[in-house]
Amino acid sequence: MFDLIMLALVIGCFALAMAYATLCDHLLAPAGEGMTS
Amino acid sequence: MTVPGWLQIALFAAVVGLITRPLGGYLARVYAGERTLLRPLLGPVELAVYRAGGIKPDAEQTWYRYAVGFLVFHAFGIIALYLLLRLQSVLPLNPQNLPDVSPDLALNTAVSFVTNTSWQSYGGETTLSYESQMAGITVQSFLSAASGMAVAIAFIRGFARRRAAAVGNFWVDLTRGTLYVLLPICIVAALFLVAEGVPQTLAPSAEVTTLEGAPQIIARGPVATQEAIKLLSGDGGGFFNANSSHPFENPTPLTNLLEMVLIFGLGAALTNCFGRMVGSERQGWVLFGVMAILFGLGVGGLYASEASGNPVLATLDAQTTNSQQPIANMEGKEARFGIAASALFADVSTTSSDGAVNAMHDSFLPLSGGILLANMMVDEVIIGAPGSGLFGMLLFCIVAVFLAGLMIGRTPEYVGKKIGSSQVKMTILALIAVPAATLGLTAIACVVEPGLAGLGNAGPHGYSEVLYAYTSAAATNGSAFAGLNANSPFYNLTLALAMFVGRFLVIVPVLAVAGSLAAQPIIPRSNGTLPTDRALFVSFLLGVIVIVGGLTYLPALALGPIIESLQALSGTLY
Numbered sequence: 001m002f003d004l005i006m007l008a009l010v011i012g013c014f015a016l017a018m019a020y021a022t023l024c025d026h027l028l029a030p031a032g033e034g035m036t037s
Numbered sequence: 038m039t040v041p042g043w044l045q046i047a048l049f050a051a052v053v054g055l056i057t058r059p060l061g062g063y064l065a066r067v068y069a070g071e072r073t074l075l076r077p078l079l080g081p082v083e084l085a086v087y088r089a090g091g092i093k094p095d096a097e098q099t100w101y102r103y104a105v106g107f108l109v110f111h112a113f114g115i116i117a118l119y120l121l122l123r124l125q126s127v128l129p130l131n132p133q134n135l136p137d138v139s140p141d142l143a144l145n146t147a148v149s150f151v152t153n154t155s156w157q158s159y160g161g162e163t164t165l166s167y168e169s170q171m172a173g174i175t176v177q178s179f180l181s182a183a184s185g186m187a188v189a190i191a192f193i194r195g196f197a198r199r200r201a202a203a204v205g206n207f208w209v210d211l212t213r214g215t216l217y218v219l220l221p222i223c224i225v226a227a228l229f230l231v232a233e234g235v236p237q238t239l240a241p242s243a244e245v246t247t248l249e250g251a252p253q254i255i256a257r258g259p260v261a262t263q264e265a266i267k268l269l270s271g272d273g274g275g276f277f278n279a280n281s282s283h284p285f286e287n288p289t290p291l292t293n294l295l296e297m298v299l300i301f302g303l304g305a306a307l308t309n310c311f312g313r314m315v316g317s318e319r320q321g322w323v324l325f326g327v328m329a330i331l332f333g334l335g336v337g338g339l340y341a342s343e344a345s346g347n348p349v350l351a352t353l354d355a356q357t358t359n360s361q362q363p364i365a366n367m368e369g370k371e372a373r374f375g376i377a378a379s380a381l382f383a384d385v386s387t388t389s390s391d392g393a394v395n396a397m398h399d400s401f402l403p404l405s406g407g408i409l410l411a412n413m414m415v416d417e418v419i420i421g422a423p424g425s426g427l428f429g430m431l432l433f434c435i436v437a438v439f440l441a442g443l444m445i446g447r448t449p450e451y452v453g454k455k456i457g458s459s460q461v462k463m464t465i466l467a468l469i470a471v472p473a474a475t476l477g478l479t480a481i482a483c484v485v486e487p488g489l490a491g492l493g494n495a496g497p498h499g500y501s502e503v504l505y506a507y508t509s510a511a512a513t514n515g516s517a518f519a520g521l522n523a524n525s526p527f528y529n530l531t532l533a534l535a536m537f538v539g540r541f542l543v544i545v546p547v548l549a550v551a552g553s554l555a556a557q558p559i560i561p562r563s564n565g566t567l568p569t570d571r572a573l574f575v576s577f578l579l580g581v582i583v584i585v586g587g588l589t590y591l592p593a594l595a596l597g598p599i600i601e602s603l604q605a606l607s608g609t610l611y
Contacts, residue, residue, distance in 0.1 A: 002140035002141075003123060003140055005140075006119065006140050006141070006143070006144045007116060007119070009144070009530075010112065010115050010116060010119070010144070010147075010148075011112070013534075013537055014108055014109075014111075014112040014541075017108050017537075017541045017542065017545060018105065018108060020542060020545050021101060021104045021105065021108070021545045021548075021549075022101075024463060024466070024545055024546050024549040025101050025549065027459065027462060027463070027549075028459050028463070028549060028552070028553050
């Protein structure tokens, strides 16, 4: 049970980090420097 | 302070200075894919890795794809190391029959080594099997260092390339850093350590009988191989709980010197690599010079503080009747290393983000503890870990040219790249992540019961222990102040969060800056360009680092080491 919680924490944190990368990309987008938008 | 002590420091500085240029040139050739001495031997291995992983070495990535590769790779690294630690009792190479690591400690340890921090809430010889040490800790030490260097190289490419959509290929940079840089140096260093007396064996701990007839267990294992990468990677996690103060990890003065050179080598060389890749080695020497000045100030302050001794002891008659010299602070230090080598190692460890120790930092005087904290609080830009030290310093360069541009009314430029609002936004996001994690989590730990339960000392010293732990974790340093019992679910999880933020939420905006810079043209130097390769810029950059670091952390330092120093002068110790 604890193992599942810990692994869910890891996956959740990395999902947030991915979302953070996408946010950074959107912040660059108005300057025409975004890669995904 | 003594002349031999200063000579030891000078010798170390000279060796690092001498290897910076040749190693920097080697790094530049390796990451450019050019021919090196080792390519005939390791080239086929590199190609085999690409084939096995389905990697197309010529297919370059945008900063976003590079960042996704970095994050996915390390997500799998944490999960793999976590499972290894949780299952170690049923895996081979566990001659001491050590049990599985608890879930919260396994998570903390996995995040710690994948983020190149090596914070250890455990004692290595009593917690981890040989397999966990070799296949877990050692492997992640290699990979975290290689990925840190890869990010630094991608960042440099942002400055060096013109109108480019890509910053490199993460998988290629990771492979080249591991194969051509880390592995060869570690093999040589490990052999040298073995020759000096560091154990390298899979035999179980030795059971011996002391002269008094008592039984004693002497821990040993595959120490030399882990020791080499522990130092070279900027990781710092010891095989033994006592780290590099243990005679099996650091047996002689020669190994002590080698260990410090290994810690600083790649971080120093990357400054030269930066200079070469942007077409001006002088730019690299400017960064090296700023790092050297900050390092010199730290080591001078530490040596003076520790050599002057405890001010309370200095008032005792017993001291002055025997000698006119003050008794230096030898508490927590190895007599074989003495004051100078201990102060030097502590400064190397905390400036480099390595975190290895050959003396107990908790036993340093309060002022020295403040210097160690300040070293980590400037975002590990004084050499730093391989990669992260360089990109941390480059972030400060961006802030410096931006501020200079505001002051003199010129468009900010750095090595031919215009610094616009988007780069400054990303830079601030990267620079704010570490202080936010450090100060926020320290504040929480100081007011909740699970946080207070771990304290080993009262008053400002206890507070310093908590502040040091979160500073060390968020700055991905990993050294411990000791005194704090951090092996609890609260500290294991919150420190893991600090390490996660300090690594990944810094590197994502760093890569974003790299991508946005790479897309720009290179502006030719003109009369309106602020020279960034002169002494004036060195002093300006120093000011920015000290003021930004100082303003962010000064209140936190005032509550801990500064007030403790002042109280020691009035005779109060904690």
